[in-house]
Amino acid sequence: MNNKVQVVVIGGGATGTGILRDLALRGIDCLLVEQNDLATGTSGRFHGLLHSGARYVVKDLHSAEECIQENKILKQIAPDCIEDTGGMFIATKNDDPGYIDKWLAGCAQAGIETKEISPTELLKEEPALTPDVVKAYFVPDAAVDGFTLAAANVLSAQKLGAMARNYTKVIGFKLEKNKVCGVYLKDKYTGKEELVECQYVINAGGAWAGQIAGLAGQNINVNPDKGVLVIFNHRITNRVLNHLRPPGDGDIFVPHGSVTVFGTTSKVTNNPDDTEATLEEVLELLAEGSNLIPDLKNMRLIRAFAGVRPLYQPDGGQLGREATRDFTLIDHSQLTGLEGLVSVVGGKLTTYRLMAKAAVDFVAEKLGVDKPCITHQEMIYAPVPKNGAKPGEYLCQCEMVSKKMLDQSIEGKGHFSLSDVRRLTRLGMGPCQGTFCTFRATGYYHQSRNLKVTEANKLLKDHIEERWKGSKPVLWGQQAQETQLTRGIYLGLLNLERLESDNNEL
Ligand SMILES: Cc1cc2nc3c(=O)[nH]c(=O)nc-3n(C[C@H](O)[C@H](O)[C@H](O)COP(=O)(O)OP(=O)(O)OC[C@H]3O[C@@H](n4cnc5c(N)ncnc54)[C@H](O)[C@@H]3O)c2cc1C
Numbered sequence: 001m002n003n004k005v006q007v008v009v010i011g012g013g014a015t016g017t018g019i020l021r022d023l024a025l026r027g028i029d030c031l032l033v034e035q036n037d038l039a040t041g042t043s044g045r046f047h048g049l050l051h052s053g054a055r056y057v058v059k060d061l062h063s064a065e066e067c068i069q070e071n072k073i074l075k076q077i078a079p080d081c082i083e084d085t086g087g088m089f090i091a092t093k094n095d096d097p098g099y100i101d102k103w104l105a106g107c108a109q110a111g112i113e114t115k116e117i118s119p120t121e122l123l124k125e126e127p128a129l130t131p132d133v134v135k136a137y138f139v140p141d142a143a144v145d146g147f148t149l150a151a152a153n154v155l156s157a158q159k160l161g162a163m164a165r166n167y168t169k170v171i172g173f174k175l176e177k178n179k180v181c182g183v184y185l186k187d188k189y190t191g192k193e194e195l196v197e198c199q200y201v202i203n204a205g206g207a208w209a210g211q212i213a214g215l216a217g218q219n220i221n222v223n224p225d226k227g228v229l230v231i232f233n234h235r236i237t238n239r240v241l242n243h244l245r246p247p248g249d250g251d252i253f254v255p256h257g258s259v260t261v262f263g264t265t266s267k268v269t270n271n272p273d274d275t276e277a278t279l280e281e282v283l284e285l286l287a288e289g290s291n292l293i294p295d296l297k298n299m300r301l302i303r304a305f306a307g308v309r310p311l312y313q314p315d316g317g318q319l320g321r322e323a324t325r326d327f328t329l330i331d332h333s334q335l336t337g338l339e340g341l342v343s344v345v346g347g348k349l350t351t352y353r354l355m356a357k358a359a360v361d362f363v364a365e366k367l368g369v370d371k372p373c374i375t376h377q378e379m380i381y382a383p384v385p386k387n388g389a390k391p392g393e394y395l396c397q398c399e400m401v402s403k404k405m406l407d408q409s410i411e412g413k414g415h416f417s418l419s420d421v422r423r424l425t426r427l428g429m430g431p432c433q434g435t436f437c438t439f440r441a442t443g444y445y446h447q448s449r450n451l452k453v454t455e456a457n458k459l460l461k462d463h464i465e466e467r468w469k470g471s472k473p474v475l476w477g478q479q480a481q482e483t484q485l486t487r488g489i490y491l492g493l494l495n496l497e498r499l500e501s502d503n504n505e506l
Contacts, residue, residue, distance in 0.1 A: 057106025087141025398430020
Protein backbone atom coordinates (compact mmCIF):
# COMPACT_ATOMS: atom_id res chain seq x y z
CA MET A 1 0.00 0.00 0.00
CA ASN A 2 1.00 3.58 -0.67
CA ASN A 3 2.24 4.88 2.70
CA LYS A 4 1.69 8.52 1.82
CA VAL A 5 -1.68 10.09 1.02
CA GLN A 6 -3.09 13.61 1.17
CA VAL A 7 -5.89 12.81 3.63
CA VAL A 8 -6.58 9.97 6.08
CA VAL A 9 -10.19 9.51 7.19
CA ILE A 10 -10.76 7.69 10.49
CA GLY A 11 -14.04 5.78 10.86
CA GLY A 12 -16.00 3.67 8.38
CA GLY A 13 -19.52 4.72 9.36
CA ALA A 14 -21.85 6.81 7.22
CA THR A 15 -19.89 9.99 7.96
CA GLY A 16 -16.39 8.64 7.24
CA THR A 17 -17.42 6.79 4.08
CA GLY A 18 -19.33 9.87 2.90
CA ILE A 19 -16.17 11.92 3.46
CA LEU A 20 -14.05 9.44 1.50
CA ARG A 21 -16.41 9.68 -1.46
CA ASP A 22 -16.53 13.46 -1.35
CA LEU A 23 -12.71 13.67 -1.21
CA ALA A 24 -12.39 11.25 -4.14
CA LEU A 25 -14.90 13.19 -6.23
CA ARG A 26 -12.75 16.30 -5.71
CA GLY A 27 -9.64 14.43 -6.85
CA ILE A 28 -8.01 14.33 -3.39
CA ASP A 29 -5.82 11.30 -2.70
CA CYS A 30 -7.31 9.61 0.37
CA LEU A 31 -7.40 6.54 2.62
CA LEU A 32 -10.14 5.48 5.02
CA VAL A 33 -9.36 3.28 8.00
CA GLU A 34 -11.98 1.45 10.06
CA GLN A 35 -11.11 -0.60 13.13
CA ASN A 36 -13.76 -3.28 12.37
CA ASP A 37 -15.93 -3.79 9.31
CA LEU A 38 -17.73 -0.86 7.64
CA ALA A 39 -20.81 0.34 9.56
CA THR A 40 -20.14 -1.73 12.65
CA GLY A 41 -20.31 1.40 14.82
CA THR A 42 -23.51 3.41 15.21
CA SER A 43 -24.24 3.43 11.46
CA GLY A 44 -25.07 -0.28 11.74
CA ARG A 45 -26.68 0.00 15.18
CA PHE A 46 -29.40 2.53 14.59
CA HIS A 47 -33.08 2.70 13.83
CA GLY A 48 -32.76 2.71 10.06
CA LEU A 49 -34.98 5.76 9.65
CA LEU A 50 -34.29 8.25 6.89
CA HIS A 51 -35.79 11.13 8.81
CA SER A 52 -38.13 13.55 7.10
CA GLY A 53 -37.17 15.86 9.97
CA ALA A 54 -40.72 15.86 11.39
CA ARG A 55 -39.48 14.37 14.68
CA TYR A 56 -37.36 17.45 15.37
CA VAL A 57 -39.53 20.35 14.16
CA VAL A 58 -40.67 21.55 17.58
CA LYS A 59 -37.34 21.55 19.47
CA ASP A 60 -34.63 21.44 16.82
CA LEU A 61 -35.84 23.26 13.71
CA HIS A 62 -32.40 23.59 12.15
CA SER A 63 -31.79 19.86 12.39
CA ALA A 64 -35.27 19.25 10.91
CA GLU A 65 -34.47 21.50 7.93
CA GLU A 66 -31.23 19.63 7.31
CA CYS A 67 -33.04 16.28 7.50
CA ILE A 68 -35.68 17.15 4.90
CA GLN A 69 -33.06 18.54 2.53
CA GLU A 70 -30.93 15.39 2.83
CA ASN A 71 -33.94 13.08 2.76
CA LYS A 72 -34.81 14.38 -0.71
CA ILE A 73 -31.22 14.15 -1.97
CA LEU A 74 -30.57 10.64 -0.66
CA LYS A 75 -33.79 9.30 -2.15
CA GLN A 76 -32.46 10.52 -5.51
CA ILE A 77 -28.85 9.38 -5.32
CA ALA A 78 -29.06 6.18 -3.25
CA PRO A 79 -32.20 4.23 -4.20
CA ASP A 80 -30.39 0.90 -3.58
CA CYS A 81 -30.01 1.87 0.09
CA ILE A 82 -33.49 3.26 0.73
CA GLU A 83 -36.99 1.87 0.78
CA ASP A 84 -39.39 4.74 0.35
CA THR A 85 -41.99 3.41 2.75
CA GLY A 86 -43.38 6.83 3.68
CA GLY A 87 -44.06 7.64 7.32
CA MET A 88 -46.96 8.50 9.60
CA PHE A 89 -47.30 10.38 12.86
CA ILE A 90 -50.23 9.39 15.06
CA ALA A 91 -51.64 11.00 18.21
CA THR A 92 -53.84 8.94 20.53
CA LYS A 93 -56.55 10.11 22.90
CA ASN A 94 -53.96 10.15 25.72
CA ASP A 95 -51.62 12.61 23.96
CA ASP A 96 -51.54 16.39 24.43
CA PRO A 97 -53.67 17.90 21.62
CA GLY A 98 -51.81 21.22 22.07
CA TYR A 99 -48.61 19.62 20.74
CA ILE A 100 -50.20 18.83 17.37
CA ASP A 101 -50.58 22.50 16.39
CA LYS A 102 -46.96 23.27 17.34
CA TRP A 103 -45.85 20.25 15.34
CA LEU A 104 -47.85 21.22 12.25
CA ALA A 105 -46.49 24.77 12.42
CA GLY A 106 -42.93 23.41 12.72
CA CYS A 107 -43.38 21.08 9.73
CA ALA A 108 -44.68 23.99 7.65
CA GLN A 109 -41.72 26.14 8.69
CA ALA A 110 -39.16 23.42 7.89
CA GLY A 111 -40.80 22.70 4.53
CA ILE A 112 -41.89 19.15 5.46
CA GLU A 113 -45.02 18.10 3.64
CA THR A 114 -47.78 16.64 5.87
CA LYS A 115 -51.05 15.11 4.74
CA GLU A 116 -53.84 14.39 7.21
CA ILE A 117 -55.70 11.08 7.02
CA SER A 118 -58.78 10.17 9.05
CA PRO A 119 -58.23 7.56 11.78
CA THR A 120 -60.85 5.28 10.18
CA GLU A 121 -59.14 5.37 6.78
CA LEU A 122 -55.72 4.85 8.35
CA LEU A 123 -56.85 1.82 10.34
CA LYS A 124 -57.99 0.18 7.11
CA GLU A 125 -54.47 0.56 5.70
CA GLU A 126 -52.60 -0.12 8.96
CA PRO A 127 -54.74 -2.58 10.95
CA ALA A 128 -52.11 -3.24 13.66
CA LEU A 129 -52.52 0.32 15.03
CA THR A 130 -54.40 1.16 18.20
CA PRO A 131 -58.06 2.12 17.67
CA ASP A 132 -57.33 5.08 20.00
CA VAL A 133 -55.83 7.16 17.15
CA VAL A 134 -57.38 10.64 17.14
CA LYS A 135 -55.17 12.41 14.59
CA ALA A 136 -52.85 11.06 11.90
CA TYR A 137 -50.57 12.57 9.25
CA PHE A 138 -48.40 11.16 6.49
CA VAL A 139 -44.82 12.52 6.15
CA PRO A 140 -41.95 11.66 3.73
CA ASP A 141 -39.99 9.38 6.14
CA ALA A 142 -38.30 6.28 4.65
CA ALA A 143 -36.20 3.26 5.69
CA VAL A 144 -32.43 3.36 5.08
CA ASP A 145 -29.90 0.51 5.22
CA GLY A 146 -26.75 1.82 6.93
CA PHE A 147 -24.58 -1.15 5.92
CA THR A 148 -25.37 -0.82 2.23
CA LEU A 149 -25.03 2.96 2.38
CA ALA A 150 -21.50 2.83 3.85
CA ALA A 151 -20.41 0.13 1.40
CA ALA A 152 -21.92 2.02 -1.56
CA ASN A 153 -20.05 5.19 -0.58
CA VAL A 154 -16.77 3.28 -0.40
CA LEU A 155 -17.35 1.51 -3.70
CA SER A 156 -18.02 4.83 -5.40
CA ALA A 157 -14.83 6.32 -3.89
CA GLN A 158 -12.71 3.27 -4.78
CA LYS A 159 -13.76 3.55 -8.42
CA LEU A 160 -12.13 6.99 -8.34
CA GLY A 161 -8.90 5.66 -6.84
CA ALA A 162 -9.55 6.15 -3.10
CA MET A 163 -8.39 3.45 -0.69
CA ALA A 164 -10.26 1.90 2.24
CA ARG A 165 -8.98 -0.55 4.82
CA ASN A 166 -11.25 -2.23 7.32
CA TYR A 167 -10.08 -4.13 10.43
CA THR A 168 -7.37 -1.47 10.70
CA LYS A 169 -7.25 0.61 13.85
CA VAL A 170 -5.63 3.99 14.38
CA ILE A 171 -3.44 3.56 17.44
CA GLY A 172 -1.58 6.89 17.41
CA PHE A 173 -0.72 10.06 15.55
CA LYS A 174 2.62 11.23 14.21
CA LEU A 175 3.00 14.83 15.37
CA GLU A 176 5.73 17.26 14.29
CA LYS A 177 5.95 20.88 15.45
CA ASN A 178 2.32 20.93 16.59
CA LYS A 179 1.09 19.46 13.32
CA VAL A 180 -0.40 16.04 12.57
CA CYS A 181 1.57 14.48 9.74
CA GLY A 182 0.58 10.82 9.89
CA VAL A 183 -1.26 8.03 11.68
CA TYR A 184 0.00 4.78 13.18
CA LEU A 185 -2.17 1.83 12.16
CA LYS A 186 -2.58 -1.71 13.45
CA ASP A 187 -4.03 -4.49 11.31
CA LYS A 188 -6.43 -6.47 13.48
CA TYR A 189 -5.95 -9.75 11.54
CA THR A 190 -2.16 -9.79 11.31
CA GLY A 191 -1.21 -7.54 14.24
CA LYS A 192 1.13 -5.64 11.88
CA GLU A 193 1.73 -1.97 12.70
CA GLU A 194 2.66 0.74 10.19
CA LEU A 195 2.80 4.48 9.64
CA VAL A 196 0.85 6.28 6.91
CA GLU A 197 1.94 9.86 6.34
CA CYS A 198 -0.54 12.52 5.27
CA GLN A 199 -1.22 16.25 5.15
CA TYR A 200 -4.57 16.09 6.91
CA VAL A 201 -6.56 13.71 9.13
CA ILE A 202 -10.35 13.81 9.38
CA ASN A 203 -11.68 12.22 12.56
CA ALA A 204 -15.12 10.73 11.77
CA GLY A 205 -15.02 8.37 14.72
CA GLY A 206 -18.62 8.99 15.86
CA ALA A 207 -19.05 8.08 19.53
CA TRP A 208 -15.31 7.16 19.56
CA ALA A 209 -14.25 10.58 18.21
CA GLY A 210 -13.29 11.75 21.73
CA GLN A 211 -11.02 8.72 22.27
CA ILE A 212 -9.43 9.19 18.83
CA ALA A 213 -8.79 12.91 19.41
CA GLY A 214 -7.29 11.91 22.77
CA LEU A 215 -4.57 9.97 20.89
CA ALA A 216 -3.41 13.36 19.56
CA GLY A 217 -3.61 14.94 23.02
CA GLN A 218 -6.93 16.67 22.21
CA ASN A 219 -9.92 16.90 24.52
CA ILE A 220 -13.33 17.10 22.86
CA ASN A 221 -16.64 16.72 24.65
CA VAL A 222 -18.35 13.83 22.84
CA ASN A 223 -21.09 12.37 25.03
CA PRO A 224 -21.90 8.79 24.04
CA ASP A 225 -25.65 8.24 24.51
CA LYS A 226 -26.98 4.67 24.37
CA GLY A 227 -30.22 3.70 22.66
CA VAL A 228 -31.79 0.22 22.74
CA LEU A 229 -33.65 -1.27 19.77
CA VAL A 230 -35.59 -4.51 19.25
CA ILE A 231 -36.47 -6.42 16.08
CA PHE A 232 -39.75 -8.17 15.34
CA ASN A 233 -39.90 -11.01 12.83
CA HIS A 234 -42.34 -9.30 10.46
CA ARG A 235 -43.43 -5.91 9.17
CA ILE A 236 -45.96 -4.62 11.67
CA THR A 237 -46.86 -1.53 9.64
CA ASN A 238 -46.30 -0.64 5.99
CA ARG A 239 -44.99 2.83 6.79
CA VAL A 240 -42.60 4.19 9.40
CA LEU A 241 -44.73 4.82 12.52
CA ASN A 242 -43.98 7.77 14.84
CA HIS A 243 -45.80 8.78 18.02
CA LEU A 244 -47.01 12.38 17.64
CA ARG A 245 -45.72 13.77 20.93
CA PRO A 246 -42.42 15.28 22.17
CA PRO A 247 -39.61 12.80 21.29
CA GLY A 248 -39.38 10.11 23.97
CA ASP A 249 -38.63 6.41 24.47
CA GLY A 250 -40.28 3.71 22.36
CA ASP A 251 -42.03 5.91 19.85
CA ILE A 252 -40.77 4.79 16.40
CA PHE A 253 -41.35 1.60 14.37
CA VAL A 254 -39.40 1.21 11.11
CA PRO A 255 -40.30 -1.53 8.60
CA HIS A 256 -37.04 -2.96 7.25
CA GLY A 257 -36.84 -5.76 4.68
CA SER A 258 -38.77 -8.62 6.22
CA VAL A 259 -38.67 -7.27 9.81
CA THR A 260 -39.55 -4.25 11.99
CA VAL A 261 -37.04 -2.26 14.07
CA PHE A 262 -38.62 -0.65 17.14
CA GLY A 263 -37.12 1.70 19.71
CA THR A 264 -35.48 3.50 21.19
CA THR A 265 -34.17 4.73 24.55
CA SER A 266 -31.68 7.44 25.51
CA LYS A 267 -29.19 6.96 28.34
CA VAL A 268 -25.85 8.69 28.85
CA THR A 269 -22.96 6.22 28.93
CA ASN A 270 -19.24 6.87 29.14
CA ASN A 271 -18.42 3.86 26.97
CA PRO A 272 -19.03 3.90 23.18
CA ASP A 273 -18.75 0.08 23.19
CA ASP A 274 -21.70 -0.25 25.59
CA THR A 275 -24.00 -1.92 23.04
CA GLU A 276 -25.76 -4.65 24.99
CA ALA A 277 -29.48 -4.46 25.61
CA THR A 278 -30.88 -5.75 28.91
CA LEU A 279 -34.17 -7.57 29.56
CA GLU A 280 -35.42 -4.61 31.64
CA GLU A 281 -34.75 -2.18 28.78
CA VAL A 282 -36.60 -4.45 26.35
CA LEU A 283 -39.62 -4.77 28.67
CA GLU A 284 -39.79 -0.99 29.15
CA LEU A 285 -39.78 -0.50 25.38
CA LEU A 286 -42.55 -3.06 24.87
CA ALA A 287 -44.74 -1.40 27.52
CA GLU A 288 -44.32 1.97 25.77
CA GLY A 289 -44.86 0.57 22.25
CA SER A 290 -48.10 -1.17 23.28
CA ASN A 291 -49.72 2.27 23.41
CA LEU A 292 -49.41 2.38 19.61
CA ILE A 293 -49.64 -1.35 18.72
CA PRO A 294 -51.92 -3.05 21.29
CA ASP A 295 -50.91 -6.61 20.30
CA LEU A 296 -47.18 -5.86 20.54
CA LYS A 297 -46.45 -8.11 23.52
CA ASN A 298 -47.78 -11.14 21.61
CA MET A 299 -45.62 -10.50 18.56
CA ARG A 300 -42.42 -12.45 18.00
CA LEU A 301 -39.21 -10.64 18.87
CA ILE A 302 -36.05 -11.96 17.26
CA ARG A 303 -33.29 -9.84 18.77
CA ALA A 304 -32.36 -6.75 20.78
CA PHE A 305 -29.29 -4.55 20.50
CA ALA A 306 -28.06 -1.06 21.28
CA GLY A 307 -26.22 1.73 19.52
CA VAL A 308 -24.42 4.77 20.90
CA ARG A 309 -25.19 8.31 19.68
CA PRO A 310 -22.21 10.58 19.15
CA LEU A 311 -23.76 13.64 20.80
CA TYR A 312 -21.50 16.66 21.09
CA GLN A 313 -21.82 19.55 23.52
CA PRO A 314 -18.89 22.00 23.40
CA ASP A 315 -19.43 23.32 26.91
CA GLY A 316 -20.78 20.14 28.48
CA GLY A 317 -24.34 21.51 27.95
CA GLN A 318 -27.52 19.46 27.51
CA LEU A 319 -27.37 15.66 27.44
CA GLY A 320 -29.63 12.86 26.10
CA ARG A 321 -32.85 13.87 24.33
CA GLU A 322 -32.28 17.53 25.19
CA ALA A 323 -28.98 17.61 23.29
CA THR A 324 -29.07 19.00 19.76
CA ARG A 325 -28.88 16.61 16.78
CA ASP A 326 -26.92 19.25 14.85
CA PHE A 327 -23.38 18.40 13.86
CA THR A 328 -20.16 20.30 14.59
CA LEU A 329 -16.87 20.61 12.76
CA ILE A 330 -13.98 21.01 15.19
CA ASP A 331 -10.88 22.68 13.78
CA HIS A 332 -8.24 21.61 16.29
CA SER A 333 -5.98 24.47 15.27
CA GLN A 334 -8.63 26.84 16.69
CA LEU A 335 -9.02 24.71 19.81
CA THR A 336 -5.40 24.10 20.81
CA GLY A 337 -3.22 25.22 17.91
CA LEU A 338 -2.76 21.67 16.56
CA GLU A 339 -2.70 21.81 12.75
CA GLY A 340 -3.67 19.00 10.36
CA LEU A 341 -6.62 17.54 12.29
CA VAL A 342 -10.35 18.16 12.04
CA SER A 343 -13.08 16.23 13.88
CA VAL A 344 -16.69 16.03 12.71
CA VAL A 345 -19.12 15.02 15.44
CA GLY A 346 -22.83 14.85 16.31
CA GLY A 347 -25.48 14.81 13.59
CA LYS A 348 -27.58 11.94 12.35
CA LEU A 349 -27.15 9.29 9.72
CA THR A 350 -29.71 11.17 7.60
CA THR A 351 -27.39 14.21 7.52
CA TYR A 352 -24.14 12.29 6.91
CA ARG A 353 -23.65 13.72 3.39
CA LEU A 354 -23.91 17.25 4.70
CA MET A 355 -21.40 16.48 7.47
CA ALA A 356 -19.05 15.04 4.88
CA LYS A 357 -19.43 18.11 2.69
CA ALA A 358 -18.61 20.45 5.58
CA ALA A 359 -15.50 18.46 6.53
CA VAL A 360 -14.26 18.19 2.93
CA ASP A 361 -14.98 21.87 2.11
CA PHE A 362 -12.75 22.73 5.07
CA VAL A 363 -9.90 20.36 4.20
CA ALA A 364 -10.06 21.11 0.45
CA GLU A 365 -9.53 24.78 1.18
CA LYS A 366 -6.50 23.96 3.37
CA LEU A 367 -5.08 21.84 0.53
CA GLY A 368 -5.76 24.52 -2.07
CA VAL A 369 -8.31 22.38 -3.96
CA ASP A 370 -11.16 24.46 -5.33
CA LYS A 371 -13.42 21.76 -6.81
CA PRO A 372 -16.92 22.07 -5.35
CA CYS A 373 -18.88 19.26 -3.71
CA ILE A 374 -20.92 17.19 -6.18
CA THR A 375 -22.04 14.34 -3.92
CA HIS A 376 -25.67 15.48 -4.23
CA GLN A 377 -25.60 14.84 -7.99
CA GLU A 378 -23.76 11.55 -8.37
CA MET A 379 -25.49 8.20 -7.84
CA ILE A 380 -24.19 5.48 -5.50
CA TYR A 381 -24.89 1.78 -5.88
CA ALA A 382 -24.99 -1.27 -3.59
CA PRO A 383 -21.97 -3.55 -4.08
CA VAL A 384 -24.29 -6.56 -3.72
CA PRO A 385 -27.56 -5.81 -5.46
CA LYS A 386 -30.53 -8.04 -4.77
CA ASN A 387 -30.38 -10.33 -7.78
CA GLY A 388 -33.19 -12.61 -8.74
CA ALA A 389 -32.45 -16.31 -8.35
CA LYS A 390 -34.79 -19.26 -8.83
CA PRO A 391 -36.49 -20.62 -5.70
CA GLY A 392 -34.20 -23.38 -4.45
CA GLU A 393 -31.07 -21.37 -5.26
CA TYR A 394 -31.31 -19.30 -2.11
CA LEU A 395 -29.00 -20.24 0.76
CA CYS A 396 -30.84 -17.87 3.11
CA GLN A 397 -34.54 -18.21 2.46
CA CYS A 398 -35.71 -15.62 5.01
CA GLU A 399 -33.81 -12.87 3.20
CA MET A 400 -33.47 -14.49 -0.25
CA VAL A 401 -29.67 -14.52 -0.42
CA SER A 402 -28.28 -16.43 -3.40
CA LYS A 403 -24.86 -18.01 -4.02
CA LYS A 404 -24.08 -15.20 -6.45
CA MET A 405 -24.67 -12.65 -3.68
CA LEU A 406 -22.36 -14.61 -1.37
CA ASP A 407 -19.66 -14.49 -4.04
CA GLN A 408 -20.12 -10.75 -4.66
CA SER A 409 -20.00 -9.90 -0.96
CA ILE A 410 -16.45 -11.25 -0.56
CA GLU A 411 -15.00 -10.11 -3.88
CA GLY A 412 -11.41 -8.93 -3.44
CA LYS A 413 -11.34 -9.86 0.27
CA GLY A 414 -8.61 -11.99 1.78
CA HIS A 415 -10.18 -12.46 5.20
CA PHE A 416 -13.88 -12.37 5.84
CA SER A 417 -16.46 -13.51 8.39
CA LEU A 418 -20.10 -14.44 7.87
CA SER A 419 -20.99 -11.27 9.78
CA ASP A 420 -19.21 -9.25 7.07
CA VAL A 421 -21.25 -11.16 4.49
CA ARG A 422 -24.44 -10.60 6.50
CA ARG A 423 -23.99 -6.83 6.51
CA LEU A 424 -23.91 -6.73 2.70
CA THR A 425 -26.54 -9.37 1.95
CA ARG A 426 -28.81 -9.64 5.05
CA LEU A 427 -27.79 -13.32 5.39
CA GLY A 428 -29.16 -14.50 8.77
CA MET A 429 -31.03 -11.28 9.55
CA GLY A 430 -34.51 -12.75 9.09
CA PRO A 431 -36.77 -14.74 11.42
CA CYS A 432 -34.51 -17.84 11.76
CA GLN A 433 -31.53 -15.63 12.74
CA GLY A 434 -28.99 -17.78 10.94
CA THR A 435 -30.21 -21.22 12.06
CA PHE A 436 -30.40 -22.65 8.54
CA CYS A 437 -28.27 -20.32 6.43
CA THR A 438 -25.14 -20.37 8.65
CA PHE A 439 -24.23 -24.00 7.93
CA ARG A 440 -25.28 -23.67 4.28
CA ALA A 441 -23.15 -20.56 3.71
CA THR A 442 -20.22 -22.17 5.56
CA GLY A 443 -20.46 -25.26 3.37
CA TYR A 444 -20.67 -23.13 0.24
CA TYR A 445 -17.55 -21.08 1.07
CA HIS A 446 -15.68 -24.18 2.28
CA GLN A 447 -16.08 -25.66 -1.17
CA SER A 448 -15.92 -22.58 -3.41
CA ARG A 449 -13.03 -20.89 -1.57
CA ASN A 450 -11.24 -24.12 -0.76
CA LEU A 451 -11.09 -23.22 2.96
CA LYS A 452 -9.26 -25.33 5.51
CA VAL A 453 -11.64 -27.18 7.86
CA THR A 454 -10.51 -25.03 10.80
CA GLU A 455 -11.21 -21.84 8.80
CA ALA A 456 -14.69 -23.04 7.86
CA ASN A 457 -15.40 -24.03 11.45
CA LYS A 458 -14.43 -20.54 12.57
CA LEU A 459 -16.91 -18.98 10.13
CA LEU A 460 -19.65 -21.19 11.53
CA LYS A 461 -18.85 -20.69 15.22
CA ASP A 462 -18.40 -16.91 15.04
CA HIS A 463 -21.68 -16.37 13.24
CA ILE A 464 -23.75 -18.54 15.56
CA GLU A 465 -22.17 -16.87 18.61
CA GLU A 466 -22.78 -13.39 17.20
CA ARG A 467 -26.45 -14.16 16.40
CA TRP A 468 -26.87 -15.65 19.89
CA LYS A 469 -25.75 -12.39 21.57
CA GLY A 470 -28.75 -10.50 20.16
CA SER A 471 -31.28 -13.23 20.96
CA LYS A 472 -30.39 -13.50 24.66
CA PRO A 473 -32.52 -10.56 25.93
CA VAL A 474 -35.65 -11.73 24.05
CA LEU A 475 -35.77 -15.43 24.85
CA TRP A 476 -39.41 -16.24 25.33
CA GLY A 477 -42.33 -17.55 23.28
CA GLN A 478 -41.59 -18.54 19.69
CA GLN A 479 -38.04 -17.17 19.77
CA ALA A 480 -37.21 -19.48 22.70
CA GLN A 481 -38.51 -22.41 20.61
CA GLU A 482 -36.41 -21.32 17.63
CA THR A 483 -33.35 -21.11 19.89
CA GLN A 484 -33.91 -24.67 21.11
CA LEU A 485 -33.93 -25.78 17.48
CA THR A 486 -30.72 -23.85 16.82
CA ARG A 487 -29.09 -25.45 19.86
CA GLY A 488 -30.23 -28.88 18.69
CA ILE A 489 -28.65 -28.41 15.27
CA TYR A 490 -25.40 -26.73 16.30
CA LEU A 491 -24.66 -28.33 19.66
CA GLY A 492 -26.38 -31.70 19.16
CA LEU A 493 -25.81 -32.51 15.49
CA LEU A 494 -22.71 -30.47 14.65
CA ASN A 495 -20.99 -30.59 18.06
CA LEU A 496 -20.17 -26.88 17.75
CA GLU A 497 -18.44 -26.54 21.12
CA ARG A 498 -15.83 -29.13 20.22
CA LEU A 499 -15.19 -28.20 16.59
CA GLU A 500 -11.55 -27.37 16.02
CA SER A 501 -11.31 -23.86 14.59
CA ASP A 502 -8.81 -21.11 13.87
CA ASN A 503 -8.68 -18.76 16.80
CA ASN A 504 -7.46 -15.48 15.36
CA GLU A 505 -9.38 -13.09 17.61
CA LEU A 506 -11.09 -10.08 16.10
C1 LIG B 1 -30.20 3.88 18.95
C2 LIG B 1 -29.92 4.87 17.85
C3 LIG B 1 -30.86 5.07 16.85
C4 LIG B 1 -30.60 6.00 15.83
N1 LIG B 1 -31.50 6.12 14.83
C5 LIG B 1 -31.24 6.96 13.79
C6 LIG B 1 -32.14 7.00 12.69
O1 LIG B 1 -33.12 6.27 12.65
N2 LIG B 1 -31.86 7.86 11.69
C7 LIG B 1 -30.75 8.66 11.70
O2 LIG B 1 -30.59 9.44 10.77
N3 LIG B 1 -29.86 8.62 12.72
C8 LIG B 1 -30.08 7.76 13.76
N4 LIG B 1 -29.18 7.66 14.79
C9 LIG B 1 -27.95 8.46 14.73
C10 LIG B 1 -26.98 7.85 13.71
O3 LIG B 1 -27.02 6.46 13.76
C11 LIG B 1 -25.56 8.33 13.97
O4 LIG B 1 -25.55 9.72 14.11
C12 LIG B 1 -24.63 7.94 12.80
O5 LIG B 1 -24.77 6.59 12.45
C13 LIG B 1 -23.19 8.25 13.17
O6 LIG B 1 -22.38 7.89 12.07
P1 LIG B 1 -20.81 8.10 12.14
O7 LIG B 1 -20.26 7.63 10.86
O8 LIG B 1 -20.55 9.51 12.54
O9 LIG B 1 -20.35 7.17 13.35
P2 LIG B 1 -20.16 5.59 13.36
O10 LIG B 1 -21.08 4.91 12.45
O11 LIG B 1 -20.17 5.14 14.78
O12 LIG B 1 -18.69 5.42 12.75
C14 LIG B 1 -17.53 5.66 13.49
C15 LIG B 1 -16.57 4.53 13.20
O13 LIG B 1 -15.28 4.83 13.72
C16 LIG B 1 -14.66 3.60 14.01
N5 LIG B 1 -13.51 3.80 14.89
C17 LIG B 1 -13.54 4.15 16.20
N6 LIG B 1 -12.28 4.22 16.67
C18 LIG B 1 -11.44 3.93 15.65
C19 LIG B 1 -10.03 3.84 15.53
N7 LIG B 1 -9.22 4.08 16.57
N8 LIG B 1 -9.50 3.50 14.33
C20 LIG B 1 -10.32 3.26 13.25
N9 LIG B 1 -11.66 3.31 13.33
C21 LIG B 1 -12.22 3.67 14.51
C22 LIG B 1 -15.78 2.81 14.66
O14 LIG B 1 -15.53 1.42 14.64
C23 LIG B 1 -16.99 3.22 13.84
O15 LIG B 1 -17.30 2.29 12.82
C24 LIG B 1 -29.40 6.74 15.82
C25 LIG B 1 -28.45 6.53 16.82
C26 LIG B 1 -28.70 5.58 17.81
C27 LIG B 1 -27.68 5.32 18.85
